Amino acid sequence: MALMNMIQALNSALDVKLDQDPDTLIFGEDVGYFGGVFRVTEGLQKKYGLKRCFDTPISEGGIIATAVGMGAYGLRPVVEIQFADYILPAFDQLISEAARLRYRSGGEFTAPITVRSPYGGGIFGGQTHSQSPEALFAHVTGLKTVIPSNPYDAKGLLLASIECDDPVIFLEPKRLYNGPFDGHPDQKLSTWANSGDPKAEVPEGHYTVPLGKAEVVRPGSDVTVLAYGTMVYVAKAGIEEAGVDAELIDLRSIVPLDIDTIEQSVAKTGRCVILHEASRYAGIGGELSALVQERCFWALKSPIERVTGWDTPYPHAFEWDYFPGPKRLAQALKRTMENS
Amino acid sequence: MAANRLDLYVPEPLGRPGDTPSFGDLHLSAPGEIRRPDTREKEANMRDLPYGLIRVLDDEGHAVGPWAPHIPIEVLHKGLRAMLLSRAVDERFFRAHRQGKTSFYMKSTGEEAIGVAQSLMLGKGDMCFPTYRMLAWLMARDYPLAAYANHIFSNEKDPLQGRQLPILFSAKDYGFYSLSGNLGSRYGHAVGWAMASAYKNDDKIAIAYVGDGTTAEGNFHEALTFASVYHAPCILCVTNNQWAISSFSGIAGANETTFAAKGIAYGLPSLRVDGNDFLAVWAATEWAAQRARANMGATLIELFTYRVEGHSTSDDPTKYRPADEASAWPLGDPVERLKQHLIALGEWDEGRHTALIESLAEEVKAAIKQGEAIGTLGKSKPPVSEMFEDVFAEPDWRIIEQRKQVMEG
Structure with a gap:
């Protein structure tokens, strides 16, 4: 075990995989010699050579198309899209090709690719470095969408994603790269190393965290809070502020979704608040809300609440007005308790 | 209007319905005219080639010039047979569509030399990333006709389990890589596939196709960029058949330059080839394949041809081009030209040709009957559970629940 931040944990996952599997290779913009703009691939080219970790043209569509072709050949490419905001030129490749190749070819060809991409806000990155596009991918059957919230999960989920035979969109909350963040931008920040968080303890070798298995981060009896990525730590703070006995679930992957853990929790608490950073309309919260309503209606004691980013483009100067912080969650939790 | 006012230019074809067909000044090179650089030649030394037209067969059916390939007679016979078979299959399935036996069909008429020559020229381990007009590739490799009929009819025995539109x-x-209706989206897969072969130190190469219209897609340029940057061992073809549904090739830029010339900007060796000349297609492919296998990277090949029929069963070409335009195509019919070559070699005659056409028609008829016996569209389909297979490697709870709902009605 070693103390790692999320960047080091992701780097360790890639290191382990490159070492174990000669069919795994990494490419993307600036990932080679430089090691990526967030340093996730640092040192890998030096250690494994040019062919295992190399730079690409600035062409997201080209990167994904190349990866799909390599996947069809039998390799397991892990590609980086520098920011999730830049993934849209590759949308056709992801949706019409990667997600559909197995189905439409009757299983003859598959695309076992992993697409890593830093995502989410809270870093004053403005509209083009802050968005949370997970719902766009979750809507497309054939793609898996994975979002870790801490170093331990990041490494285990990334290894599971690379080993998965389906294409995986692996979204890395960049606000969490260096330390946990509870949604209070004015407070002193801790690094993962000095946070005392047990999730900063990361095994050096190979392990996986299974896709589709949520984690109950905090057990509770009054209300279920569903969150993922950056919002897991925000949820912890919001629950404390509200002073309610909430059960906090870190979904860890949106597709596949751990519906059993969600159902069991809401059946117990009878209340549900969903928290995500992405804007609200047609977001993941809508789907989660529908599922909880369909499956737990008779257990519900109050309306399901969604706490989300607003339905605006990601606003630069208004970042903390947009960001669904602990205060907004605490208000929702109190409303939920009062409404029942 | 003041002399310096701007005016928007929108290109138009030379002929529309009712007009006399005209292809204008096509600058056709003479058979044998274009030089053949050594396969080790640098791209910078052959930038004249994208503006010429590699032709081998002359008007008498003789193979002339430096590109004349050495093809065994039995391969030429096989090629002719596969081209005729492809045409016979197209005829029967087009008719089957008109009889309501399938939802969709697309003919490759006039373009058969491309798929057949390249399929026979390349190796078994190589991968073709086709367009929807590449039936000939499969016919050259003896794809079982009855299985193909099952696909076109989307019946119980459809090799793709009823999940794909016929032809895709x-x-x-x-x-033969999985087709998609999104144009050009597999061009980059071919480059990635070829890069993977190089990464694994294998000897397999990829060949990929787009039409003239699809050269305008970003996919085309992205793939050329990656192929160029990483010296991907692949052959990237542009099948310029003059028409993209109802839009003539000028809408894709053909009035301004050749499609082959697009390769120059990427530093890719680029050839422009008479796509109706079996021998020229073979020779250009062989040249490009030799370079690819020698780690010299990708070649762009424009295959200059003509789409004789409509785009698909869903359009009527007489609504947008002169009805007799196909007969005015100056480079003839690929089947007739290979036939003429074999006759000139003393290896074929009219009697054998007619007999072959008749026997292929019978073969296709019998295969279609087998498919029909299993069922045509709507009369037979794979088990509905197949709808839920292969969405993921393993179904998640949604798929399992939804499959159960459908199965329990």
């Missing part, structure tokens, strides 16, 4: 086929064992 996949046949891995025949080196």
Whole structure:
């Protein structure tokens, strides 16, 4: 075990995989010699050579198309899209090709690719470095969408994603790269190393965290809070502020979704608040809300609440007005308790 | 109007319905005229080639010039047979569509030399990333006709389990990559596939196709960029058949330059080839394949041809081009030209030709009957549970629940 931040944990996952599997290779913009703009691939080219970790043209569509072709050949490419905001030129490749190749070819060809991409806000990155596009991918059957919230999960989920035979969109909350963040931008920040968080303890070798298995981060009896990525730590703070006995679930992957853990929790608490950073309309919260309503209606004691980013483009100067912080969650939790 | 006012230019074809067909000044090179650089030649020394037209067969059916390939007679016979078979299959399935036996069909008429010559020239381990007008590739590799009929009819025995529109086929064992209706989206897959072969130190190469219209897609340029940057061992073809549904090639830029010339900007060796000349297609492919296998990277090949029929069963070409335009195509019919070559070699005659056409028609008829016996569209389909297979490697709870709902009605 070693103390790692999320960047080091992701780097360790890639290191382990490159070492174990000669069919795994990494490419993307600036990932080679430089090691990526967030340093996730640092040192890998030096250690494994040019062919295992190399730079690409600035062409997201080209990167994904190349990866799909390599996947069809039998390799397991892990590609980086520098920011999730830049993934849209590759949308056709992801949706019409990667997600559909197995189905439409009757299983003859598959695309076992992993697409890593830093995502989410809270870093004053403005509209083009802050968005949370997970719902766009979750809507497309054939793609898996994975979002870790801490170093331990990041490494285990990334290894599971690379080993998965389906294409995986692996979204890395960049606000969490260096330390946990509870949604209070004015407070002193801790690094993962000095946070005392047990999730900063990361095994050096190979392990996986299974896709589709949520984690109950905090057990509770009054209300279920569903969150993922950056919002897991925000949820912890919001629950404390509200002073309610909430059960906090870190979904860890949106597709596949751990519906059993969600159902069991809401059946117990009878209340549900969903928290995500992405804007609200047609977001993941809508789907989660529908599922909880369909499956737990008779257990519900109050309306399901969604706490989300607003339905605006990601606003630069208004970042903390947009960001669904602990205060907004605490208000929702109190409303939920009062409404029942 | 003041003299310096701007005016928007929108290109138009030379002929529309009712007009006399005209292809204008096509600058056709003479057979044998274009030089053949050594396969080790640098791209910078052959930038004249994208503006010429590699032709081998002359008007008498003789193979002339430096590109004349050495093809064994039995391969030429096989090629002619596969081209005729492809045409016979097209005829029957087009008719089957008109009889309501399938939802959709697309003919490759006039373009058969491309798929057949390249399929026979390349190796079993190589992979073709086709367009929807590449039936000939499969016919050259003896794809079972009855299985193909099952696909076109989307019946119980459809090799793609009823999941794909007819024609958008996949046949891995025949080196035929999964088709998609999104144009050009697999061009980059071919480059990635070829890069993977190089990464693994294998000897397999990829060949990919787009039409003239699809050269305008970003996919085309992205793939050329990656192929160029990483010296991907692949052959990137542009099948310029003059028409993209109802839009003539000028709408894709053909009035301004050749499609082959697009390769110059990427530093890719680029050839422009008479796509109706079996021998020229073979020779250009062989040249490009030799370079690819020698780690010299990709070649762009424009295959200059003509789409004789409509785009698909869903359009009527007489609504947008002169009805007799196909007969005015100056480079003839690929089947007739290979036939003429074989006759000139003393290896074929009219009697054998007619007999072959008749026997292929019978073969196709019998295969279609087998498919019909299983069922045509709507009369037979794979088990509905197949709808839920292969969405993921393993179904998640949604798929399992939804499959259960459908199965329990």
